[in-house]
Amino acid sequence: MKKLFIIIISLIVAIWLFYFFFAQKLQQYFFQPTEQTALPGVSINETQEEQREIDQEEDAPEPEEIVESENELIEELSDIEVVATDLQIPWEIAWLPSGEMLVTQRPGSLLLINSGQTTVSIEGVSHVGEGGLQGMALDPDFSANQYLYLYLTGRKDGSLINRVERYQISDKTLLNRTIIIDDLPGAQYHDGGRIAFGPDGRLYIAVGDAGQANRAQELDFLGGKILRINKDGSIPDDNPFVSSPVYSYGHRNPQGLAWDNLGRLWATEHGRSGATSGYDELNLIQAGGNYGWPIIQGGESRQGMISPVIQSGASTTWAPAGLFYYQNRLFFAGLRGESLYEYNLETRELKYHFFKEFGRLRAVALGPDGHFYLSTSNQDGRGQVRDGDDKVIRINPAIFN
Numbered sequence: 001m002k003k004l005f006i007i008i009i010s011l012i013v014a015i016w017l018f019y020f021f022f023a024q025k026l027q028q029y030f031f032q033p034t035e036q037t038a039l040p041g042v043s044i045n046e047t048q049e050e051q052r053e054i055d056q057e058e059d060a061p062e063p064e065e066i067v068e069s070e071n072e073l074i075e076e077l078s079d080i081e082v083v084a085t086d087l088q089i090p091w092e093i094a095w096l097p098s099g100e101m102l103v104t105q106r107p108g109s110l111l112l113i114n115s116g117q118t119t120v121s122i123e124g125v126s127h128v129g130e131g132g133l134q135g136m137a138l139d140p141d142f143s144a145n146q147y148l149y150l151y152l153t154g155r156k157d158g159s160l161i162n163r164v165e166r167y168q169i170s171d172k173t174l175l176n177r178t179i180i181i182d183d184l185p186g187a188q189y190h191d192g193g194r195i196a197f198g199p200d201g202r203l204y205i206a207v208g209d210a211g212q213a214n215r216a217q218e219l220d221f222l223g224g225k226i227l228r229i230n231k232d233g234s235i236p237d238d239n240p241f242v243s244s245p246v247y248s249y250g251h252r253n254p255q256g257l258a259w260d261n262l263g264r265l266w267a268t269e270h271g272r273s274g275a276t277s278g279y280d281e282l283n284l285i286q287a288g289g290n291y292g293w294p295i296i297q298g299g300e301s302r303q304g305m306i307s308p309v310i311q312s313g314a315s316t317t318w319a320p321a322g323l324f325y326y327q328n329r330l331f332f333a334g335l336r337g338e339s340l341y342e343y344n345l346e347t348r349e350l351k352y353h354f355f356k357e358f359g360r361l362r363a364v365a366l367g368p369d370g371h372f373y374l375s376t377s378n379q380d381g382r383g384q385v386r387d388g389d390d391k392v393i394r395i396n397p398a399i400f401n
């Protein structure tokens with residue numbers, strides 16, 4: 001009796017093994033080509049897609065199977081996908097090595113987003129006008145030190161100032177607050193706010209003129225400048241002006257910093273405000289360069305001053321913010337322009353995408369998955385709030401080819 005039982009069990013196991021290791025392979029071989037599967041966020045390029053269409057046409061598996069697999073593919077390969085909603089004026093996006101997404105929110109909190117969402121509030125943020133919690137950068141040596149740098153507006157003796165602080169991230173909390181650079185000019189408008197580490201390992205800081213336009217030309221005033229410091233806040237020996245963090249000057253309100261494949265620094269900058277607006281700039285930044293504000297604007301030029309590589313002209317407003325480099329192109333976000341701009345460094349052509357589709361755009365970043373991430377800024381009092389605002393939207397860059 002016991003022997004018979006063992007034989008029956010062995011037979012069942014043998015049939016089961018045959019089915020999984022052999023019959024499925026036969027079925028696949030005779031009835032359909034191997035399916036190209038895609039993880040969410042991983043793109044399959046057009047050629048592969050075309051090839052798959054041809055394959056499916058030629059091989060024609062059972063109709064039910066086609067419908068099912070195509071639906072799955074559409075879901076997985078969605079080129080434009082909202083990945084976070086109900087945010088409050090997101091300003092910068094970054095990623096931890098673990099893949100967790102970090103988003104600064106201007107009212108003064110940092111979001112850590114993976115499958116869930118954790119909100120960490122940042123002490124001492126004054127959310128006034130354009131000021132608040134803004135830029136963010138991870139230390140180039142983050143894996144070893146877990147340092148995170150934040151640019152924020154605070155108050156000192158009743159006045160608004162901006163500063164860069166450093167924290168250590170540990171298990172979804174921020175520890176060891178350290179001030180890296182303090183008392184940068186602050187105001188209700190023109191707070192700049194972008195920070196980024198250059199390929200040289202220095203921290204670059206875009207500071208707005210804080211409404212003091214003429215002082216953008218003064219080297220001892222840190223507003224209307226792009227600054228360059230060591231990551232501990234000290235001044236690099238090879239800065240263009242001795243014992244000064246100033247790297248370039250004559251800026252109005254720069255809000256985007258990025259380096260291209262040649263290691264050149266680019267910056268976006270807001271031009272004149274108000275009813276006239278316009279004259280927004282994309283600048284190629286040189287050490288010690290004077291970018292002209294408020295003496296020249298738009299396409300004007302003057303001895304000793306550097307004109308923008310491109311500018312929006314008198315009647316168009318981009319209100320450019322976040323900027324990054326991707327395959328010989330610079331992409332930047334437009335607030336009032338409500339677009340993602342694409343400047344081709346080779347053809348010198350400027351294109352715009354998603355005009356008014358998502359509203360005002362502030363942060364743009366290239367994710368570790370090779371996708372673009374954009375954040376809306378429709379809750380900042382100047383936009384038209386849409387369902388789910390503010391959002392982070394993931395874009396497959398293949399759509400720009």
Ligand SMILES: [Ca+2]
Pocket residue numbers: 250281291292293296297298306307308
């Ligand atoms: Ca300029």
